[in-house]
Amino acid sequence: MAKRSNIKPVTNIEDPRYVKALAHPLRIRILALLEERKASPVQLAEHLDATLGTVAYHVRTLDQLGLIELVATRQRRGATEHVYAAREHPRLSDGAWSATSPMAKHVMIASVLSQIGQYATQSAAAGGFDRADAHATRTELKLDEDGWSELAEVSKTWLVQVRKIEAEAKRRLERSGEQPFDVGLVILLFEALALFDVPANDGHAASRRGSPKRRRAGTPATWPSPGPPVGAPLAIQLPGTAS
Numbered sequence: 001m002a003k004r005s006n007i008k009p010v011t012n013i014e015d016p017r018y019v020k021a022l023a024h025p026l027r028i029r030i031l032a033l034l035e036e037r038k039a040s041p042v043q044l045a046e047h048l049d050a051t052l053g054t055v056a057y058h059v060r061t062l063d064q065l066g067l068i069e070l071v072a073t074r075q076r077r078g079a080t081e082h083v084y085a086a087r088e089h090p091r092l093s094d095g096a097w098s099a100t101s102p103m104a105k106h107v108m109i110a111s112v113l114s115q116i117g118q119y120a121t122q123s124a125a126a127g128g129f130d131r132a133d134a135h136a137t138r139t140e141l142k143l144d145e146d147g148w149s150e151l152a153e154v155s156k157t158w159l160v161q162v163r164k165i166e167a168e169a170k171r172r173l174e175r176s177g178e179q180p181f182d183v184g185l186v187i188l189l190f191e192a193l194a195l196f197d198v199p200a201n202d203g204h205a206a207s208r209r210g211s212p213k214r215r216r217a218g219t220p221a222t223w224p225s226p227g228p229p230v231g232a233p234l235a236i237q238l239p240g241t242a243s
Contacts, residue, residue, distance in 0.1 A: 067086065140192065140194075155189050
């Protein structure tokens, strides 16, 4: 087993290392893959269809930033192969998210949204929504502040239940020897911009106009475009999901 890095892990999205890590799409993809399982730069390069040199450079950068760590070495074709895994990712309380700078929020949300799109799209193409009880809806609500607060609290209980279900499934799998399968669950709770509030043929208008009806204090009017999808989702804990 390789010696673990002494670099202090990133535990706050305000950490400049975290923002730097999300500044390059290939680093986001590498980090997302290493959230799922351990891998070497060779394996990552094969999966990402990128050159080994480029992937190795970004792997070293993520390691130096404290977002991944070397967990093993092994011999492959006469050379030493280094295996990496993602470190514990930042977890946010409601208070921490509220205190986070608008730019850091924008970088994170833009990255998460672009990845969610790719994650769901590639899963759908592979039959991920073929089950009779698969679910995909968009629900528009009209709420007051109390309604919003109540819904936010309910969403926290969903995540607690999800972890409980997963833990119980793990115990059953250990007893049965059955192989688990991957399941995607995306929960988004946000103050929405109504579709009719976006001028026709202007899909990026929302990015320029800020929040609907009102813009919260400290939130700039311009949001960066999320850009193209870049891979499987990062396991980032957003407000209300702290554990």
